[in-house]
Amino acid sequence: MTTMQLRVTVNREPRKWSIAPGDLLLDVLRREGFFGVKRGCEKGECGSCTVLVDGRAVNSCLMFAAKVEGCEVLTIEGLAEGDRLDPIQGAFLDHGAAQCGFCTPGMILAAKALLDKNPHPNEAEVREAMAGVLCRCTGYIKPVEAVLAAAKQPAKRATRKRQPAGVVR
Amino acid sequence: MFEQVEDFHRPASVREAVRLLESGKGRARIVAGGTDLVVDGDSTVRALIDITHSGIAYIRKRGGSCAIGAATTMAELEESRIIRGLGGGILARAAATCGSIQIRGVATVGGNLANGSPAADLVTPLLVLDAVVVVADAKGRRKLPIAEYLAVRGARAMRQSLLVEVTVPRPLGRRCGWSFQKLGRTALDISVVNVAAGLQVDAAGRIQWARLALGAVAPTAIRAGATEKNLRGRGLDAEAVAEAAEGVMREVSPITDLRASATYRREMCRVLTRRALVECAAQAGCAI
Numbered sequence: 001m002t003t004m005q006l007r008v009t010v011n012r013e014p015r016k017w018s019i020a021p022g023d024l025l026l027d028v029l030r031r032e033g034f035f036g037v038k039r040g041c042e043k044g045e046c047g048s049c050t051v052l053v054d055g056r057a058v059n060s061c062l063m064f065a066a067k068v069e070g071c072e073v074l075t076i077e078g079l080a081e082g083d084r085l086d087p088i089q090g091a092f093l094d095h096g097a098a099q100c101g102f103c104t105p106g107m108i109l110a111a112k113a114l115l116d117k118n119p120h121p122n123e124a125e126v127r128e129a130m131a132g133v134l135c136r137c138t139g140y141i142k143p144v145e146a147v148l149a150a151a152k153q154p155a156k157r158a159t160r161k162r163q164p165a166g167v168v169r
Numbered sequence: 170m171f172e173q174v175e176d177f178h179r180p181a182s183v184r185e186a187v188r189l190l191e192s193g194k195g196r197a198r199i200v201a202g203g204t205d206l207v208v209d210g211d212s213t214v215r216a217l218i219d220i221t222h223s224g225i226a227y228i229r230k231r232g233g234s235c236a237i238g239a240a241t242t243m244a245e246l247e248e249s250r251i252i253r254g255l256g257g258g259i260l261a262r263a264a265a266t267c268g269s270i271q272i273r274g275v276a277t278v279g280g281n282l283a284n285g286s287p288a289a290d291l292v293t294p295l296l297v298l299d300a301v302v303v304v305a306d307a308k309g310r311r312k313l314p315i316a317e318y319l320a321v322r323g324a325r326a327m328r329q330s331l332l333v334e335v336t337v338p339r340p341l342g343r344r345c346g347w348s349f350q351k352l353g354r355t356a357l358d359i360s361v362v363n364v365a366a367g368l369q370v371d372a373a374g375r376i377q378w379a380r381l382a383l384g385a386v387a388p389t390a391i392r393a394g395a396t397e398k399n400l401r402g403r404g405l406d407a408e409a410v411a412e413a414a415e416g417v418m419r420e421v422s423p424i425t426d427l428r429a430s431a432t433y434r435r436e437m438c439r440v441l442t443r444r445a446l447v448e449c450a451a452q453a454g455c456a457i
Contacts, residue, residue, distance in 0.1 A: 001172070002176070004177060020171075021171075021175060021176055021216075022172060022173065022214075024171070043208050044204055044269075044272055047269065050271055056274045056275075058271050058274055059204075059269075059271045062203050062204050062272075062275075063203055063207075063275065064171075064200065064203055064219075066177040066179075066217075066219070067200075067203070067219060067221070110271070113270070129270055131270070132268070132269025132270055132271045132357065133269075
């Protein structure tokens, strides 16, 4: 099988990976240990595999890995800075906006793409931005409330300590 | 799924892309956003040609026309002031309905046309805007009216050609009206039926020309030529709208599939055509 080199920045760290020309970004990220990128429908319907490529939310299941050559990819693992959670992550905790959590990385990253571009969205804009991520348990009200709450917080004050792994508040 | 792919090319020009397509001997595929190609999962593909670095992602005013590069994304169409100002912004409105933000950020104009779905959301607005498609192959470039492109798209002779641009003449004149209407099962779904309309009325309120296009109700999106002709020269009133809405039902040939029955689709053609013409009338300053 032929291979090619992929140079990409993932979560602010430059990487050089060997990939097959037909590899999909979802498969490569999971192979490299980024399990926060969830494998859902693999048809671009559910949004669980959402990552940011150069700041834009994309379905990694529909993107050939070779397309992110030279790009910056952000997965949920790269959202917290050290042990400081991103304000959106904090708001999801505060609002109980996750249940099984499978869709949560996609939800949070879709919200991040929105807030980076439009820091003060209205509810319709939040719903529009989140529409590409399906949740089968909690529903959408709490995630939407969490994103609106995150948008209200001044960016500096919003950071908070990361919870120890496995602890659910 | 694409384990058999041996090469991933990133041509820096249309010429190079076309050369790669030709040397792929039918086993090379163009990829831009990939949102249709990956879902299709064609295991015969041996080479991928990524045209997003080939200089065909642009929206430009050119003379009296607007030129849209084939690799322009839905998101770029939605956000473009040129596209929002063109023909009542129906192309921007249609682009905004093409799936989720994740899809619209990468899906392209060229892909929406070249994939050939009868439900493709950009096709009906482009039909009423009288768009022309520019296609390149090893012999050079040629222009095709969009309806002709839809008819020949799947032909063997087209397999080694690349859709490079869509050109839309800028509609001129006063008292024009435009509309795009889509019926989907959910907000992100592909169309069960979509309708685009454009028209112009004269000072006396008579219709000078009308264009109606319907999607997902025939093997390709179609113009409702007979209904358009019947509207010409008439006053734009409730009776004309009702007759046209009935008229399109006779011009479509919908099928039954998992999204809707043929009967329902035909009925929705009437409903969406009426809504479209009512919106056009309001823009053209005719009270209905």
